[in-house]
Amino acid sequence: MLPSKIPLAGALPIPADPRYTSRMSSKRIAGPEIERLIQLLAKVPGLGPRSARRAALHLIKKKDQLLVPLSAAMADAVDKVRVCSTCGNVDSSDPCTICTDPRRDGSTIIVVEDVADLWALERSGALSARYHVLGGTLAPLDGIGPDDLTIDQLVRRASEGEVTEIILAVNATVDGQTTAHYVTDRLAGFGVRVTRLAHGVPVGGELDYLDEGTIAAALKSRTAF
Numbered sequence: 001m002l003p004s005k006i007p008l009a010g011a012l013p014i015p016a017d018p019r020y021t022s023r024m025s026s027k028r029i030a031g032p033e034i035e036r037l038i039q040l041l042a043k044v045p046g047l048g049p050r051s052a053r054r055a056a057l058h059l060i061k062k063k064d065q066l067l068v069p070l071s072a073a074m075a076d077a078v079d080k081v082r083v084c085s086t087c088g089n090v091d092s093s094d095p096c097t098i099c100t101d102p103r104r105d106g107s108t109i110i111v112v113e114d115v116a117d118l119w120a121l122e123r124s125g126a127l128s129a130r131y132h133v134l135g136g137t138l139a140p141l142d143g144i145g146p147d148d149l150t151i152d153q154l155v156r157r158a159s160e161g162e163v164t165e166i167i168l169a170v171n172a173t174v175d176g177q178t179t180a181h182y183v184t185d186r187l188a189g190f191g192v193r194v195t196r197l198a199h200g201v202p203v204g205g206e207l208d209y210l211d212e213g214t215i216a217a218a219l220k221s222r223t224a225f
Contacts, residue, residue: 034060086157088133088150090115098131105129107164111154111183113137113171117207121169126216129167132157137175138182149179151186158190167222168196172203184225195222 030038034056041052059067083089084096091097098104108129112118118131134149146152157163166187170176184194198221200214201207207215 087131088115088135088153089118089131103128106162108167109154109157109163109165110167110169112169112207113176113179114208117169117171120207120210121215121219124212124215124219126219127167134170134179134183137170137173137179139175146182151183154183155186155190158187158192163192165193165195167219168194168225169207169219170196171206172197172201173206180225194225196225198222 037059038049038052038056041047041055042049044052047055059070080092081090082092082094084091084094084099086095086099089096089098093100105128108127109132110118110121110127110129111132111134112121113134113136115133118133121127121131132150132154134151134154136144136149138144138146138149154166158166166183168180168183170180180196187194197218200218200221201210
């Protein structure tokens with residue numbers, strides 16, 4: 001005779017006790033301070049709950065080398081980092097370092113969707129120009145219209161007379177190309193040459209994920225829009 005505790009073949013599994021499951025799911029493994037650190041880290045792009053736990057544990061283990069300097073740097077960033085009122089870049093000064101650099105070509109403005117795209121273009125080192133961050137793309141289905149972006153500020157910069165070329169370095173997505181067409185129409189009549197990145201940028205790709213060589217080649221091969 002088989003032991004009573006061994007289930008027979010084909011027998012249905014015994015369901016877990018819901019009271020035990022509830023106690024296990026609500027059981028804390030650390031204090032509220034550590035739990036809050038994990039929850040905040042999990043909100044960082046690229047980090048999920050499991051990665052956040054590993055990152056939090058690593059920071060705690062390296063308290064003096066990482067956690068303390070990181071907390072000081074973040075507190076300093078909260079106090080000093082701001083959005084540039086001219087181009088929309090983030091920096092510790094307003095206007096930002098790029099806008100105040102006299103070595104940059106003030107006659108050329110590169111228009112990007114996000115600050116991450118600006119940083120990606122800067123890593124390529126292909127062009128020393130000024131920038132303008134739109135803050136996103138037109139997306140009518142999501143309720144994002146021209147008033148939600150910095151298109152009016154771009155038009156104002158283009159009308160000042162110093163600008164001779166505007167490079168539309170938006171992502172090769174449907175919303176990105178729709179935004180590019182709208183910006184081109186708004187810039188008509190100002191005598192400004194409007195160009196776009198060459199087709200080396202893959203359709204559906206995003207600038208922040210491209211390598212520096214591809215971005216540099218795209219900038220150097222830009223064509224009229």
